[in-house]
Amino acid sequence: MAINRRQVMKRAISVSALAAFPNISSAMMTRSKKPQRVVIVGGGFAGATAAKYIRMWSPDLEVILIEKKTAFVSCPQSNLVLSGHRTLQQLTFDYHALSSYYGVKMIQATVNAVDVDNKNVRLDDSTVVQYDRLIVAPGVDFIYDQLSMLTPEIVETKIPHAWKAGPQTQLLHEQLKAMPKGGKVVMTIPQAPFRCPPGPYERACQIALFLKQHNPTAKLIILDANGDIVSKKALFKGVWDDLYADIIEYQPSNGVENIDVDTLTVDSVFDSVQADVLNVIPPQRAGKVAELAGVINVDKRWCEVDFRTYESTAVQDVHVIGDAVASTLPKSGHIANVQAKVCAAAVIALLHEHDVEPEPVFGNTCYSFTDGEKAGHVAAVFRYDPKTEKMAVMPGGGITPTPTLLEGEFADAWAHNIWSDILR
Numbered sequence: 001m002a003i004n005r006r007q008v009m010k011r012a013i014s015v016s017a018l019a020a021f022p023n024i025s026s027a028m029m030t031r032s033k034k035p036q037r038v039v040i041v042g043g044g045f046a047g048a049t050a051a052k053y054i055r056m057w058s059p060d061l062e063v064i065l066i067e068k069k070t071a072f073v074s075c076p077q078s079n080l081v082l083s084g085h086r087t088l089q090q091l092t093f094d095y096h097a098l099s100s101y102y103g104v105k106m107i108q109a110t111v112n113a114v115d116v117d118n119k120n121v122r123l124d125d126s127t128v129v130q131y132d133r134l135i136v137a138p139g140v141d142f143i144y145d146q147l148s149m150l151t152p153e154i155v156e157t158k159i160p161h162a163w164k165a166g167p168q169t170q171l172l173h174e175q176l177k178a179m180p181k182g183g184k185v186v187m188t189i190p191q192a193p194f195r196c197p198p199g200p201y202e203r204a205c206q207i208a209l210f211l212k213q214h215n216p217t218a219k220l221i222i223l224d225a226n227g228d229i230v231s232k233k234a235l236f237k238g239v240w241d242d243l244y245a246d247i248i249e250y251q252p253s254n255g256v257e258n259i260d261v262d263t264l265t266v267d268s269v270f271d272s273v274q275a276d277v278l279n280v281i282p283p284q285r286a287g288k289v290a291e292l293a294g295v296i297n298v299d300k301r302w303c304e305v306d307f308r309t310y311e312s313t314a315v316q317d318v319h320v321i322g323d324a325v326a327s328t329l330p331k332s333g334h335i336a337n338v339q340a341k342v343c344a345a346a347v348i349a350l351l352h353e354h355d356v357e358p359e360p361v362f363g364n365t366c367y368s369f370t371d372g373e374k375a376g377h378v379a380a381v382f383r384y385d386p387k388t389e390k391m392a393v394m395p396g397g398g399i400t401p402t403p404t405l406l407e408g409e410f411a412d413a414w415a416h417n418i419w420s421d422i423l424r
């Protein structure tokens with residue numbers, strides 16, 4: 001029987017997960033004297049992965065996944081919605097397999113409080129859910145302290161960030177379509193760290209592609225608070241010069257200082273510019289649930305963890321995974337997925353009173369589309385360093401110097417395989 005590349009990659013994900021956690025097999029065979037419950041808050045790349053793998057590796061544990069949304073919407077590839085090369089429907093998936101096949105108990109709700117002393121979370125309908133171990137995968141929230149004019153209503157209807165795939169992504173696409181000929185798009189990028197380091201620059205490619213095809217005299221002005229492109233610099237610089245030189249104007253070290261929401265005028269460090277379409281990506285921090293659990297302890301934004309278990313250094317029996325973690329690791333979907341597996345293995349070991357993996361190792365690959373079909377990637381391997389107690393970069397990995405059609409095919413295969421690994 002022939003095996004295609006996608007099948008090989010899918011099998012590789014499962015095999016590598018087992019190889020990375022050799023203590024799992026014995027933990028799976030151990031039955032607890034009493035039922036133990038793991039509660040996971042957040043059903044994105046990190047939380048849904050953790051729920052699936054805990055149940056898959058240790059069926060004796062009860063797993064409750066609390067997620068406020070009815071469906072999983074992938075941020076990876078959502079920038080392609082802006083150019084018209086993807087639809088949100090193509091990036092939207094249900095949670096059915098987690099409950100029906102793996103036995104994860106799903107609760108659609110918002111967590112309003114976390115009581116770490118009594119080990120429970122309170123939902124928006126006042127239901128109290130007890131836990132033995134709590135995993136929070138809250139993603140990111142946005143910091144509008146310096147941009148108070150961007151009220152929730154303005155963000156939802158007029159100046160979207162579109163940094164969480166969903167209605168705002170579609171709104172930004174519709175705004176691009178309705179923009180006058182020869183108009184001006186202004187996109188702002190916050191100071192790093194933020195979710196998906198190459199994401200804003202991939203977005204620039206997709207907006208520029210749309211303008212090139214539908215509004216070729218229009219311009220895209222990028223106001224970047226960072227001193228330079230923070231990820232895949234050579235890749236994006238090359239593409240912008242080759243494909244979008246007449247469209248993209250990139251301004252580094254030029255962060256936002258004020259916004260007139262009526263005229264869509266942005267005052268930046270060096271200039272003032274009026275937009276027809278304004279996309280403001282705000283600074284970010286760990287999501288609200290992390291604050292409720294008391295695990296935000298780095299710069300009032302992020303959560304410090306033990307990288308062998310992802311247990312918070314601030315609160316016992318509470319683990320943090322995904323974008324909320326304070327580290328030099330990129331805040332990517334792939335990192336969230338592999339962190340969840342390390343955490344899942346550690347939670348199983350701790351609940352069964354086994355030793356955890358002392359030096360977890362994992363890889364990260366991130367693809368970026370530079371037009372509708374071509375892509376490039378960056379990859380790296382990380383291992384826990386006992387001396388620094390951090391994840392250290394290991395030999396291996398690399399970066400694509402130029403985008404190719406083959407890389408675009410790999411990017412699609414990667415996306416479908418990681419979606420399957422999380423949800424199927």
